[in-house]
Amino acid sequence: MTTNTRHHAAKSTQHWHLNGNFSRRQLLSKVACGFGNVALLGMLDRAADTSASANTLQSSNTHHRPRAKNVIFLFMHGGVSHIDTFDPKPQLAKYDGQPLPFSTPLQFAEVGNLMRSPWKFNHYGESGLPVSDLFPQVGSMIDDICLIRSMHVEQVDHGGAILQLHTGSAVFTRPSMGAWITYGLGSENQNLPGFVTISPPMMHGAQQNYGSAFLPAAFQGTAVGDSKVPMTQARIKNLARAELSDPLQRLQLDLIQAENRQHAARSADDLRLEGRIRSYELAFRMQMEAPHVLDISRESPATYDLYGIGGGPTDNFGRQCLLSRRLVENGVRFVQCSHSYKWDQHGDLRNGHTNNAKEVDQPIAALLTDLKQRGLLDETLVVWGTEFGRTPVVQGTDGRDHNPYGFTMWMAGGGVCGGMAYGTTDDFGYFAQENKVSMYDFHATLLHLLGIDHTQLTHSYAGRDFRLTDVSGTVIKDILA
């Protein structure tokens, strides 16, 4: 079915060019008789592409040679402590229990004294980069990872910081980076959405974090479950076919489309009608293809073991990571996995971070390993990130407050240097210091790796050209492989 679709689509495209002087009405009647429903779809796909979104890119037509085709974004919701994971601070141990020697931005919780990291850091790989005991398995992959230790944002609260991470703006409603990227590059698979978000957070901006804002809605993220639903029950809404059998649904769809086409032929200049006709076909094909892609039960026991699926703390995030691999394998452009809102350890840091890391460490390492084994890591950019880091000073007796002024994110695969640590924070990890990276810089670099010049990926709305990076953003050239 799928192969046929593509075949027909290609054929009809050719036809379209050869007969470019057909009126739309002629075209529609011709197509309806000549190629059947499926071919019509492919043709209209391209017809709409040329007319409606001329400023988007085809993947063959990027601004420069792309280093990655797809992105998997692993989002740790709540604020992972960088100084307890990827950014060791020996000074912190030395001055443990003493006051912070410089003034800080206002925190609402009382500023306590410095607190050393409860975790030991070990050196991994050829690069010898240190990673704490929280992430031993990710540590073992460190030679594929580029740490960015000098991230900084302005937003102190989760809501704002998360929106900034996802959309660039904490204040205004802007498209998610996944939407921008899909808008720029399109999807590799016409039967699946180009942007899928697995278990997205239902708070702190909720849908806004994967929304398309003023970009066409087709580029918004399609959710699989949400943060409240365990992966074993996560579904794409309304994907389950309601009609009793394929032939019955096909019958129904044929009736709908026949009527719709006749209606569209009466006013052939309304592209919305064609858009909706196509949306039914896409829905139909999604119903056919997506369940197979979403069904991870076809994976081998060895793969399950690798990701830690089969009960235990790694099960849920393991399923997310494995599904994200299946999705990029099937041509989904941008996949996000969200680890639910667990990392916000204002107190109980030792237990909290230990348990959280236990849930994600193995699945993340497994994803990198798996992608590598399949030769997909070269063309897939894996991004690990969080909305902000945590303070070096203690909150209560065993907690750390939000710290947006300096924290760590990392990238792996698709075009970045592995085994590298870029940028620094100060001696205590409070402020980003050398080679500071703003969220705009981060987004600019992400787009660059996909072959997109972030200043050129624009959308005109309300009288102005908008960008993911607004008026800022510098590509971090030093981390490009």
Add this chain to the structure above:
Amino acid sequence: MRLIVNFNSWSAGAILTATLIGVLISGQGTAGGVTEDNSTGAEFFERSVRPLFAKHCFQCHGPKEEKSGLRLHTAVRLFQGGHTGPVVIPGQPEESRLIQLVRGGKNLRMPPDGELTPAEITTLQRWVAEGAVWPGYPLQPKLVDDDPAETTTFTAQEKSFWAFQPVIDPEIPAVVESEWIASPLDQFILAQLEAKGLRPAPRADRRTWLRRITFDLTGLPPTLEEIVNFLGDQSNNASAKVVDRLLDSPRYGERWGRHWLDVVRYAESAAHDGNNAYLHAWRYRDYVIGAFNEDKPYDQFLTEQLAGDLLAKTGDLKKDYEQKVATGFLQVGAKPVVMRDKRQMLLDIVDEQLNTTGIAFMGLTIGCARCHDHKFDPIPVKDYYALAGIFASTRVMADHLPDSKWIEEEIPGPDGKPTKVMTVRDFTNSRNLRIHQRGNYRLLGPVAPRRFLQIIAGVEHPPIDGNHSGRLQLARWLASPDHPLTARVMINRIWQHHFGKGLVSTSDNFGWQGQLPTHPALLDWLASRFVESGWSLKAMHRLMLNSNTYQQAYSENVAAADADPNNQLLWRMPRRRLDAEELRDTLLAVSGMLDFTQGGTLFTEGYTTNDKARELFVVDISGKDHFPPFQEPRRSVYLPVIRNARPEMLKLFDVANSHEPTGSRGETTVAPQALFLLNSPFVRAQAEQFAERLLSSHRSPDDASDLLHSRIQQAYLQTLGRLASDDEVARAEEFLSGYQQVASKLDPAILLANLETSANDDSDFQQLVRRHESLLAYHHLRGIELNGVNQRLEYSSFNTLNRARSAITVECCIRPAEIRPYMMIVGRDGASQRYWKLAVYGKDVAGHRQNVVYSEFFHPQLGGMRLRAETPFVAPLHRWTYVAFTYGNQRRRLYINGDLVDEVKVTGDVPTGSTPLTIGSRQDDSEWFHGAIDHVAIYDSELDEGTLRRHYQSFQRTHSEATIDPVKLAAWRAFCQSLLCLNEFIYVD
């Protein structure tokens, strides 16, 4: 430095007062004069303030103790405040709780044992007024600038911007094709078309026009009757009559009220982390709907919403209620009630109100000037704080508890009964705000006296004086006929909904970043008529809808499309997609399930959790589609608007986000919409109801082929408002037979399971039941067969049934599958606590063992004596029997198939206790019912014979019919659902 002193609450010696008066009169003295300490800044703090804290406060609020969560020994803790929020607002002693407390208010004075001396109070006040300097505190608040003399100047370009010019009543332009003109409005449109060499589109056919205008004014499709009446009405004013009829319909307010609710970001929860429930917000929603239905003059509507609480009482209950409830406008926005920094929270609320007010009434994004002068529009930051001062002088929150609560007041409702509404009040002392540099309240600039936008009101216009917030003055200024934006903005909103786009296409932004009007003269002409009509919205609807412009078809015109691809000149009527509410309401209307009840709330305390007896929080419904109020078949405008948790369907079809004012919504086309229409249980249920309605229709002809034909035509009429063409009928027939051919090969059990409702369901009957005013509970079990072994339904939480009552009616229908000694139908009958029940028991009647219906009551006060009516009325096997009993008026009655068959005298109330209501067995697991029980309805009164007979007749109409073949039903459902997926259904031409 100016010191603001409130003499009313000031208890100081005469000398001090005299000094202060001196300061105020001179207007430039410093507060330093009132104390002996003339030092400033850090020195002043160390010498006078810190010792004062140490002496009077540290004992309870210092290194050892932190009563009320407050410590004053470190800067961080002091500025953080205590449980009740911040205690010091730098630069604003009047607003600083510390100052209020040491002065001693009505309730509380600090320190608790003995007062501070006036001099000490003055020291503290001065310290706060000078910015509360605390040496070494890194982000100490500072006064950045204090130059109140600075005046604003606007450039010539700013001053001449079109939107700030007065509305003029323009000449009506001349046109060539004058026979096309039905209204002066048409002349403006035609003149610009002719200038481009274009012609208007031909007239839409009457059916299309009727569908268009009915959706436009009511959000619903025309009914069959309305279509027939209009098509049959050949009079000249047939169209105008339709316009009048629709404007008079209560559906009009439900539709147009919703447009306004978009603009005022209406919702029933606070968003942010707590998402606290606004359980009384719906009264504002009903007020808005009512205002549209009653055609409340817009100037009054505006004034009531901004300042209704400040209007004089009229003595008219309804008017006084409306004035108060209208101010919900200021309350229903998102509120960060759990924000730790309470000062910031209040300023964010002010910002939210100001932003909404600016966009809703003036189409100006005033909120952009919070941190700096507006980047595009001539709105200096000073104007922002001048207006913000008005809202900051308005009390929104009832207290400053960690989780603050907004103001809810109990006032007499329109009926005189006590009614809770969200409202606001003026503070006793109004205040001017200082400019907050970069929007930061810790960086204070000069005072911005409360007043209006200078670009419109003039740089010279006087500040608001006296002790009121200035909200009423603001409202009057906005509602003035001379205001250049108010009428234009509103008339543009109306235009936008009728003609697809506003004359200013950015209906929420009339500023520099907005679009210029496509027809500036028409905009002004309409604004003039609007004011002239007494700000009547209905007059404006009539003006626009009775035009020939509105009569145009959506038709193709290649030349026009080339010249004006976006149809800015209106060379045809636009086509629009049904919005989210229209689509949902229409699906329900087509299925016959739509409940037209007006007003009221579906969102009650039961859906919230009460946290620490302080605050009501919304139940966490994220990720759940089964929030019961969302399942109600009411019009969508009455579904609760819970921020961040909207019903899936509304979200999918671009409902307004309710966080910000939304003058125009998106119109997206995405695959998830298609998946929703094809696969969602909601759409399928509507399709199935629709199919059942068609199949059980009695008006159909006898001939089978005619019947099929007529049903297809009915389906087309009800969905698309037109008859099917011969082609379409043929295609439908082909589809139905093709589908049945495939489906008949499927396992019938699967087919049945796939149907949402039972084949012998009857929505007419259901509606009769549901609409009865004394209905307590109704359960439609969809024909489920109980197995007689271990299946029953139990409702332990049915508290309404526990109350003592003097009358009750229980009705249901049963289809026994077996004859047994005892089978309970419904009742409250446990092992020890037995109250009443309806049941059957197997007995020899006329020589055969049969199921006999009986009802039974257990009165503990009568020594457990059973009152049993045993009448040989048989419920046959495998067939539906309608049974009912009533209790009340000293009698108990039993009805079988609508007939009164037994009556017994009784005394006392209906026996009641805690045994749960069960259906299908006794609560102690005995007397299991084998067979189907359906349509169980319990009423709070004794239904009379006539009513029960009507219920039976309605029930019988379908239940006595031959069961609808499931294959046929499935096919019709698929056909009906297909119609609901059609572009022709989803779009309006």
